[in-house]
Amino acid sequence: MAKINLKLLKKEAQKEIKKTRDLKGLNEVFNKYLGKKGELSLILRSLKKLPKLRRAKIGSEVNELKDFLKIKFEQKAEEIKEKIKQKIEEKEWIDITAPGRKPALGHLHPLTLVKRKVEEIFQSMGFTVIEGPEIETEWYNFDALNIPKDHPARDILSLGKTLYLKAGGLMRSHTSSVQIRYMEKNNPPFRIVVPGRIFRQESTDSSHEINFYQLEGLMVDKNISVANFKAIIEEFFRRFFGKDTKIRLRPSYFPFVEPGLEVDLICLSCQGKGCSVCSQTGWLEMLGAGMVHPNVFKSAGYNPKFWQGFAFGMGLDRLTMMKYKINDIRLFYSGDLRFLNQF
Numbered sequence: 241m242a243k244i245n246l247k248l249l250k251k252e253a254q255k256e257i258k259k260t261r262d263l264k265g266l267n268e269v270f271n272k273y274l275g276k277k278g279e280l281s282l283i284l285r286s287l288k289k290l291p292k293l294r295r296a297k298i299g300s301e302v303n304e305l306k307d308f309l310k311i312k313f314e315q316k317a318e319e320i321k322e323k324i325k326q327k328i329e330e331k332e333w334i335d336i337t338a339p340g341r342k343p344a345l346g347h348l349h350p351l352t353l354v355k356r357k358v359e360e361i362f363q364s365m366g367f368t369v370i371e372g373p374e375i376e377t378e379w380y381n382f383d384a385l386n387i388p389k390d391h392p393a394r395d396i397l398s399l400g401k402t403l404y405l406k407a408g409g410l411m412r413s414h415t416s417s418v419q420i421r422y423m424e425k426n427n428p429p430f431r432i433v434v435p436g437r438i439f440r441q442e443s444t445d446s447s448h449e450i451n452f453y454q455l456e457g458l459m460v461d462k463n464i465s466v467a468n469f470k471a472i473i474e475e476f477f478r479r480f481f482g483k484d485t486k487i488r489l490r491p492s493y494f495p496f497v498e499p500g501l502e503v504d505l506i507c508l509s510c511q512g513k514g515c516s517v518c519s520q521t522g523w524l525e526m527l528g529a530g531m532v533h534p535n536v537f538k539s540a541g542y543n544p545k546f547w548q549g550f551a552f553g554m555g556l557d558r559l560t561m562m563k564y565k566i567n568d569i570r571l572f573y574s575g576d577l578r579f580l581n582q583f
């Protein structure tokens with residue numbers, strides 16, 4: 241039999257007892273030393289082979305050690321129980337004077353903030369806010385707006401940017417479709433703005449997305465001219481950016497207006513001198529507009545001899561990017577909280 245080193249055993253058992261953190265662990269250590277098949281029991285059993293005198297001596301030493309360790313185990317068990325009790329008490333203790341934890345509140349998306357601001361400005365100038373469906377028919381999105389069947393925007397293949405649906409219909413490619421929907425059901429005179437999401441087949445980059453937001457405007461009355469449009473859009477920019485801005489009108493073409501024009505805003509970064517924001521031109525393209533085409537009035541059932549009006553379509557994403565100096569449109573749709581939490 242190997243030499244029995246009770247001193248070492250005692251030392252190790254004590255070390256292990258000390259290290260345990262819970263009752264389960266303590267039980268394991270107990271079994272290892274004092275259990276039926278524990279080390280001390282094994283030693284006692286092996287003593288049979290020894291001569292009587294020696295057996296008695298070692299036997300009493302082992303029993304002494306057993307008693308000693310039992311006490312150590314009991315002490316440790318008490319210690320652990322006491323700690324558990326303390327922990328429970330700590331947990332249950334409530335400091336009613338501590339300030340409450342602030343719940344994380346959601347907030348409006350920057351596009352919504354801008355949409356609301358824009359609506360508010362137009363409402364104060366007598367415009368009503370109207371909405372229309374995102375899924376459209378070719379009639380409302382194209383035909384009724386005087387867009388011919390062979391117009392490139394309608395191309396189902398590579399050229400066109402319209403997203404057609406398998407079941408028929410399409411995702412509206414602009415908010416102009418709501419012009420017709422509104423005029424079908426309402427009589428002039430009126431002023432409306434139509435904010436809404438629109439869809440296009442695009443390769444995305446920092447200024448292109450497969451969906452974005454537009455604000456359509458339509459004012460119809462008996463004596464409306466480009467001068468009315470100019471006054472309203474100038475006032476809008478002044479109120480939106482909160483300072484004196486300058487705009488210019490350029491001739492342009494859209495099938496649903498005649499004449500058609502585009503509105504540029506003087507670059508807010510360089511005041512028209514030319515910088516990287518405006519590609520050195522001093523101006524920023526902001527919206528398409530024009531006087532409503534007689535064929536559009538006819539589509540809606542109005543007599544173009546009596547009624548005149550202007551229409552415009554402006555990108556809300558663009559406006560938001562300018563207001564908050566955001567350089568990538570994709571951030572709006574990324575759901576990235578590092579971006580969103582700044583608003």
Ligand code: PHE
Pocket residue numbers: 413414415416494497528529530551552553554
């Ligand atoms: N619907 C046009 C576009 O999406 C913008 C526009 C609206 C132009 C109304 C003229 C009048 O580009």
